[in-house]
Amino acid sequence: MGVSLKDVALRAGVSVKTVSNVVNHYPHVTPATRARVQHAIDELGYRPNLMARHLRKGRTGIIALAVPELGNPYFAEVAGAVIDAAARHEQTVLLDHTAGLREKEALVSQGFRAHVIDGLILSPIQLESEDLLARTAGPPMVLLGEREYDAPYDHIAIDNVAAARAAVRHLLDLGRSRIAFLGAREESARQPAHLRLSGWRQEIAASGGLARDALVAATDGFDRRDGAVAMAALLDRGERPDAVFAYNDLVALGAMRVLSERGLRVPEDIAVVGFDDVEEGRYAAVSLTTVAPDKHAIARLAVDCLLERIGAAGADPAPPPRRIRPGHRLVIRESTAGRPSRPRPPPGSWSGPGPGPG
Amino acid sequence: MGVSLKDVALRAGVSVKTVSNVVNHYPHVTPATRARVQHAIDELGYRPNLMARHLRKGRTGIIALAVPELGNPYFAEVAGAVIDAAARHEQTVLLDHTAGLREKEALVSQGFRAHVIDGLILSPIQLESEDLLARTAGPPMVLLGEREYDAPYDHIAIDNVAAARAAVRHLLDLGRSRIAFLGAREESARQPAHLRLSGWRQEIAASGGLARDALVAATDGFDRRDGAVAMAALLDRGERPDAVFAYNDLVALGAMRVLSERGLRVPEDIAVVGFDDVEEGRYAAVSLTTVAPDKHAIARLAVDCLLERIGAAGADPAPPPRRIRPGHRLVIRESTAGRPSRPRPPPGSWSGPGPGPG
Structure with missing residues (x-):
């Protein structure tokens, strides 16, 4: 370690106690003294051994x-x-x-x-x-x-169950009746080890509907790729959900990518709700409705x-x-609420030359 | 800190040296002895003071x-x-x-x-x-x-200049001539402190084109929001780019969100290239062409x-x-190459009831 408090004190022309006071950010050191000690610390490359001090207290910080x-x-x-x-x-x-x-x-x-x-x-x-x-x-x-x-x-x-129920309630209120759950772990697809799946089941049951296992898509993980694979598998086995509640936003975004590839519109054909409120969902081509944890x-x-x-x-x-x-709250965006329609600009206004150098 | 090597040795009925050998993962300790020492370590809650040892070498690891x-x-x-x-x-x-x-x-x-x-x-x-x-x-x-x-x-x-030039070259090869740069720092918009902007200038100049300052959009940072704000500002001041090269993928994704809101198609109206190859770009509604650093x-x-x-x-x-x-490479996706067209399924196949409980 080399440089000691004593070396710094000698160089700065002050006592070891004063150096210690500076290093420990104690008050009652004049600015001039503090500056002189700091200068000596910089010159000598002294590293205050805070870690060793933490360790004497049994802590590392x-x-x-x-x-x-x-x-x-x-x-x-x-x-x-x-x-x-x-x-x-x-x-x-x-x-x-x-x-x-x-x-x-x-x-x-x-x-x-x-x-x-x-x-x-x-x-x-x-x-x-x-x-x-x-x-x-x-x-x-x-x-x-x-x-x-x-x-x-x-x-x-x-409260993951309550949050999931609110998301599903929102979809039911929009008149959706075939709500898929995307992102169950394989082992928990039938005996819900996770609470969001449980909330999906509870809210559908409370509405008098049937929470069909066939609309639960298992995934290996909770990434965009998992969402894309699960959405494609669900569609490929002939299921026709009119809404998707995804384990998290990444799964929802992966699913939306597949829906776009298949020519299915969000939310007109399939409404989508995610979970987490990651910034990416706010900027998706169709912005994502989601549960936002605090x-x-x-x-x-x-x-x-x-x-x-x-x-x-x-x-x-x-x-x-x-x-x-x-706390948590449901943030409603275009993937369930749709987008206020805005006409495409006439093609002419985009094919012409720019306004010239300037 | 409490528990010492000696306490562990006493509890395990071995020498301090043996405990030290186990803690330091030295070979030549029999599995049975190792298990006995480990058991004593667990029972006593002994924390090997590796940090202090690192510190004696002047290292923390x-x-x-x-x-x-x-x-x-x-x-x-x-x-x-x-x-x-x-x-x-x-x-x-x-x-x-x-x-x-x-x-x-x-x-x-x-x-x-x-x-x-x-x-x-x-x-x-x-x-x-x-x-x-x-x-x-x-x-x-x-x-x-x-x-x-x-x-x-x-x-x-x-090599950021070479990477940026490859991205711009790709846009020029597609016949785009009004290529905007999105994501310059305000202070560097005119005197490029950053290399990607410099690569944009160099490649356009090398093609015999004019790198117009009016097509450089400054941003406060390099986030989705910055890309959205800069894209909107560029369009609002009457600029009509046919391509965008963004400082990074987040800026590109924010810009694409604004293009979608304005009813502009990517890549037909405006082709977009980002930088970084973040996973999000692969799953965007229009997947993002990007420079992928290794x-x-x-x-x-x-x-x-x-x-x-x-x-x-x-x-x-x-x-x-x-x-x-x-190394780095250009990854070409839909935001410049477009998507193979795929017909929308007939509406009837999506509005009917599902295949029934199963």
């Missing part, structure tokens, strides 16, 4: 956030919000992605990289309750997302809960696990 | 990656690739976003969080060469992206260069800075 896929803009947007929320508590966020793999999620939850983090915010997709109950070590952890667990951890998630509240609550858990580590008994539900 | 915007899928895709590349060298990546702000980029480059990182990969947008030349401290750093700097740092970037090569080269620099820290003279150009 770093929390981890593990999400299934950084390529999914929902998680990228949530990650940005978590970084901002953590920065307000002077915490650094270490970002990891699990690729939605059960083994990777289990590895992360069991304290992988525990040596560098004080706590973990995990958004699992494939992890099972038994994986969590088997967790014997690792730092404090908070869970995010729509998977429900019988495990003693704080869990931050919007991402900033999710991020803030996750960081607050985790810091409380870190602060209470070792308390006996531990505070009971909490189930926290941030 | 963490590299930082600072990108302008996690919400931009290009950076999310590159970040995923960097995390993978770093993991192959047992390095953990700490992800930060600068929001493309010069002050935040300068802060990061000057060693913000230097206490937790061994090195930094920075993708700057607004940073100026003088900011880099003023850098007096901070860990080894490698630069990514299309901004050019006269500063002594390794820089990984595709993101995996970019990530691998950035990590390799940075680890070399970390290894050579303190070498005098330092190895000279390198300029490394990973």
Whole structure:
């Protein structure tokens, strides 16, 4: 490490205590002294050993956030919000992605990289309750997302059933009666492990309709490609939905691409609702109606809960696990409401030459 | 911190040296002994103090990656690739976003969080060469992206001028003559600080055409909204481009949304080319022609260069800075090539009832 506090103090002509005060951002140091010490720090390339200091307190000042896929803009947007929320508590966020793999999620939850983090915010997709109950070590952890667990951890998630029911209610109110669900995991297509599928079933049943399994399309994942493959498969096996409720926006956008290829109009032939309110949906050729979770509240609550858990580590008994539900709302756009018609400009006005140099 | 190696050794009934061998993944420990030690580690909740060990070597095993915007899928895709590349060298990546702000980029480059990182990969947008030349401290750093700097740092970037020229060449080959550039920074619209705008100018000039400033649309940033605003402004001031080359895919997608609202067809009325090859462009209603940088090569080269620099820290003279150009290619899709026409199914086949419960 080389340069010490003492070296800086000698160079700046001040006491070690004064250097320490500057490095620790204590008040009561005059601007002139602060500048002299900072100059010596810069000259010598001194790196304050904050990490070692954190370690003496048993802390690193770093929390981890593990999400299934950084390529999914929902998680990228949530990650940005978590970084901002953590920065307000002077915490650094270490970002990891699990690729939605059960083994990777289990590895992360069991304290992988525990040596560098004080706590973990995990958004699992494939992890099972038994994986969590088997967790014997690792730092404090908070869970995010729509998977429900019988495990003693704080869990931050919007009310996915209510949100899905509101989306389906909207489609029913538009007079749609053959509403497909796109994006069920194969294993959960018939016994809904996920809540959005369950909300789809409940709302259709409540309306007196029949939630047909044939209108549930399983997917391998929750990406655009999965949505495209599932939509094509549904149409190819002769199903004729008049609406699609997709697990998330990416699945919805992939499905809309296939509908466009097949010459089917959105929303006239098939209305589409997604979930997540990613920015991409607002700018799609047909803008996407979606369930918008309150991402900033999710991020803030996750960081607050985790810091409380870190602060209470070792308390006996531990505070009971909490189930926290941030808000959500349905955002109605063109994929269900259509677009106010606007005439095409006459062809002549576009085929002529431009107005000339200028 | 509480639990020590000695506690684990006592519980497992082995020597401290044996526990150390297990924790450090040394070979020559029998599976049975390894299991016994691991059991004791789990029972006691022992956290091997790897970080402190790293620190004794003056390392943390963490590299930082600072990108302008996690919400931009290009950076999310590159970040995923960097995390993978770093993991192959047992390095953990700490992800930060600068929001493309010069002050935040300068802060990061000057060693913000230097206490937790061994090195930094920075993708700057607004940073100026003088900011880099003023850098007096901070860990080894490698630069990514299309901004050019006269500063002594390794820089990984595709040949942006050549890539932009290939995109414009493609539009010229299609017979387009009024090619707009969307996404210039206001300050660089007339004196191209960025290379893609420069490539646009060069290729049009090489074809004997006139690169009209009136067809350059400035934007505040490089997001979908910026593309939409710039496209609308260009049309509203009476310009009639027959093609658009956008700074990146997000700008192109925002522009395409406005073209759709105005009843203009892509590519018939206006052909569009983006830059980055983000997955979203492949699934747009009209799939997007784009320049595809080799993101995996970019990530691998950035990590390799940075680890070399970390290894050579303190070498005098330092190895000279390198300029490394990973590959790129033009991916032609519907936004320039059009779509093979496919007839709409007759309305009757979609308005009838479904095939019944099944």
